């Protein structure tokens with residue numbers, strides 16, 4: 001993120017009296033092969049979303065345990081899911097999505113990675129009708145809820161997540177939050193327009209416009225997860241919102257060092273985005289499970305290092 005642009009956006013959100021309205025996504029379930037390809041690329045290798053996935057990976061690893069069943073709601077092409085599954089080979093994962101195009105990519109991605117601990121189901125995350133009550137140990141979901149058509153579906157999804165989760169289970173659900181000002185939304189959508197396909201920029205803009213407001217998250221979290229999870233958002237401007245259960249397992253040494261290695265292999269601009277996201281969440285109350293001193297250290301990746309974001 002450009003430091004100046006970010007500061008300007010921060011200041012605007014702090015003082016703005018605008019209240020931009022939520023505009024639902026044009027495509028709720030992502031089936032268009034070109035859009036799916038652009039979205040997939042954005043999360044892998046040098047894609048703009050790569051640091052975001054790494055950041056959420058650290059949190060997800062802290063709410064899951066070995067020998068558990070973890071359900072990923074709206075798994076998409078399994079970029080996030082494969083990253084977490086690779087670091088947690090003794091945990092079983094089920095990815096749920098309604099899009100065949102996404103599920104095909106997800107299966108291919110996990111096969112390429114040789115992952116044996118991930119399976120997929122086609123299903124609607126607002127019902128989860130194939131999953132019995134209290135049948136899973138943890139639920140994860142990244143950048144999905146804005147795809148739902150309305151607040152009723154948003155509540156139904158959280159209600160379904162609550163239903164399938166065992167008491168005391170782990171939870172990490174994160175998504176974009178709705179910014180006050182249209183200019184701030186444009187800032188985030190277009191900040192890397194020169195580094196990504198136009199289709200992704202438009203998809204990202206639509207996602208930010210479709211994001212639910214923090215107040216909607218607060219109400220839904222209070223109804224469905226009042227005792228079991230805490231709601232966090234990035235400081236002052238809720239461009240990301242996360243609902244997280246208590247930490248159920250501190251990062252093991254292996255996982256912590258893999259995450260750090262992945263972070264260090266990222267290009268400098270990704271390391272900065274990771275740091276900025278960690279900063280904005282930290283001052284919104286959510287501490288990254290990785291040591292802060294590591295996060296602050298930005299260094300050029302070693303020449304020839306392989307960027308293994310799970311591409």
Ligand SMILES: C[S@@+](CC[C@H](N)C(=O)[O-])C[C@H]1O[C@@H](n2cnc3c(N)ncnc32)[C@H](O)[C@@H]1O
Pocket residue numbers: 028029030031043073074075076077078079080096097098099102123124125126141142143144147148
């Ligand atoms: C923006 S993608 C995010 C994918 C993935 N979680 C990630 O972080 O890369 C949102 C995904 O949610 C899926 N989706 C949207 N509405 C859904 C629903 N009602 N039931 C299941 N999947 C849904 C879309 O098909 C898409 O794959």
